[in-house]
Amino acid sequence: MIELHYWPTPNGFKMRLFLEEAGLEHRIVPVDIGQGDQFKPEFLAISPNNKMPAIVDHAPADGGGPLSLFESGEILLYLAEKTGRFLPTGARERHQALQWLFWQVAGLGPMAGQAGHFRVYAPEQVEYGIDRYTREVSRLYGVLDRQLQGRAFVAGDDYSIVDMAIYPWIVPFESHGQALADFPDLARWFGSVRARPATVKVYEDPSTAYSSNQPLTDDARRILFGQGARRD
Numbered sequence: 001m002i003e004l005h006y007w008p009t010p011n012g013f014k015m016r017l018f019l020e021e022a023g024l025e026h027r028i029v030p031v032d033i034g035q036g037d038q039f040k041p042e043f044l045a046i047s048p049n050n051k052m053p054a055i056v057d058h059a060p061a062d063g064g065g066p067l068s069l070f071e072s073g074e075i076l077l078y079l080a081e082k083t084g085r086f087l088p089t090g091a092r093e094r095h096q097a098l099q100w101l102f103w104q105v106a107g108l109g110p111m112a113g114q115a116g117h118f119r120v121y122a123p124e125q126v127e128y129g130i131d132r133y134t135r136e137v138s139r140l141y142g143v144l145d146r147q148l149q150g151r152a153f154v155a156g157d158d159y160s161i162v163d164m165a166i167y168p169w170i171v172p173f174e175s176h177g178q179a180l181a182d183f184p185d186l187a188r189w190f191g192s193v194r195a196r197p198a199t200v201k202v203y204e205d206p207s208t209a210y211s212s213n214q215p216l217t218d219d220a221r222r223i224l225f226g227q228g229a230r231r232d
Helices: 012-020 073-085 091-121 127-147 161-170 184-194 197-203 217-224
Strands: 001-008 026-030 055-057 065-068
Touching: 001 012, 012 073, 012 091, 012 161, 012 184, 012 197, 026 127, 073 091, 073 161, 091 127, 091 161, 127 184, 161 184, 184 197
Parallel strands: 001 026
Antiparallel strands: 001 055, 055 065
């Protein structure tokens, strides 16, 4: 059984998509990042970077004790290897897929996150930050749009962990200052992933609804954006 430590953010939704697509038995443990749950000792024991998602696999393939993992890209790779699903098996195809997984975790996610921060959550308008990150997200959308030309999914003909990693970061495209109409192949792909039964189930779950425009309290803003090397 997989124990998913989760909050409804793009990185959290990646895990939900995999678990629903694969039909893996799992239990969700909420980590309310606006209340500071990510700093609790029991969470830090499995996610020392105080970020969710994280998982605990209570039935790892090696037959040993529970295995805890953090970092969404690694978790997706682990689950794909555990189930033998949603990742190409050929060496060449596998590496070609994984480069796009790393592209998401190193590029699209951080840049879209910064765009969302400056456009939605920053306490004051910083035009340089808004312009810088909105333009970079637009560039990355263009890269993805070109990759999807002639392809059903990002890594080829088959739906994979790459699509699961990227889709949740495209969902809040409006708050990132983007228009899908500007990227026709990306828009086509987005519609096909959105229509998948597992995607519908995850995103229509009222207990895990996500809104990038949800207002923040001062306390939540301090918890989310006021971290340093030490936390008082």
